[in-house]
Amino acid sequence: MELVIATKNKGKFLEFQRMLEDIPVKLMSLEDFPEIEITEDGATFEENALLKAKITCTKTGMPALGDDSGLRVQALSGRPGVFTARYAGQGASDKDNIEKLLNELKDVPFEKRQAEFVCVLALVLPDGGTFIEEGKLEGYIALEPAGCDGFGYDPIFFVPQLEKTLAEAGPQAKDAISHRAKAIKKMKTHLINISQGGKA
Numbered sequence: 001m002e003l004v005i006a007t008k009n010k011g012k013f014l015e016f017q018r019m020l021e022d023i024p025v026k027l028m029s030l031e032d033f034p035e036i037e038i039t040e041d042g043a044t045f046e047e048n049a050l051l052k053a054k055i056t057c058t059k060t061g062m063p064a065l066g067d068d069s070g071l072r073v074q075a076l077s078g079r080p081g082v083f084t085a086r087y088a089g090q091g092a093s094d095k096d097n098i099e100k101l102l103n104e105l106k107d108v109p110f111e112k113r114q115a116e117f118v119c120v121l122a123l124v125l126p127d128g129g130t131f132i133e134e135g136k137l138e139g140y141i142a143l144e145p146a147g148c149d150g151f152g153y154d155p156i157f158f159v160p161q162l163e164k165t166l167a168e169a170g171p172q173a174k175d176a177i178s179h180r181a182k183a184i185k186k187m188k189t190h191l192i193n194i195s196q197g198g199k200a
């Protein structure tokens with residue numbers, strides 16, 4: 001079976017490749033379909049994940065998996081939430097977003113910097129079949145960036161159980177616990193059923 005991961009984010013796509021390598025699915029991404037444009041104007045992670053998957057499935061005629069994810073910071077009442085990718089403005093780099101977040105939290109002590117990563121996945125099939133799964137990871141926003149693995153906010157997402165940031169932990173440790181890994185694990189059951197021709 002062919003599956004289009006409805007993302008332009010290379011870091012995300014690498015994680016899907018790693019975590020789905022054990023099932024018989026050929027992965028593509030929006031890099032293979034540069035003409036597809038998606039406006040992420042949903043109010044929730046779920047709405048945006050569905051938007052990504054539906055548009056991509058319609059335009060390619062193939063099963064599509066949308067991932068909408070982001071950070072909820074307790075001291076900021078859950079912001080940046082669905083705006084995580086555009087926190088420092090439209091087209092902001094990971095570095096810009098990290099700087100803005102660290103600046104907003106500059107007076108907040110470490111023990112009050114609780115945050116969670118959320119990942120919502122939406123799978124849409126050409127026959128209209130739709131599946132939604134979610135995963136979360138709790139942690140703290142670090143006082144300064146550390147580590148160079150991963151992408152996005154990984155250098156400032158400190159995971160107590162690892163005693164390091166996700167960017168210091170490396171891919172194997174991240175895949176064992178991440179919000180995306182948890183959502184993918186649940187979605188895998190549907191993908192396996194579908195690729196075997198059964199009803200998910």
Ligand SMILES: O=c1nc[nH]c2c1ncn2[C@H]1C[C@H](O)[C@@H](COP(=O)(O)OP(=O)(O)OP(=O)(O)O)O1
Binds near residue numbers: 117
């Ligand atoms: O595991 C993660 N490690 C670090 N940062 C992460 C992670 N997961 C999401 N994030 C951040 C990146 C981006 O700032 C936002 C997601 O935004 P989101 O719109 O879902 O993705 P995106 O715009 O990068 O790519 P695309 O929409 O093409 O899938 O949250």
Ligand SMILES: [Mg+2]
Binds near residue numbers: 040085
């Ligand atoms: Mg996006």
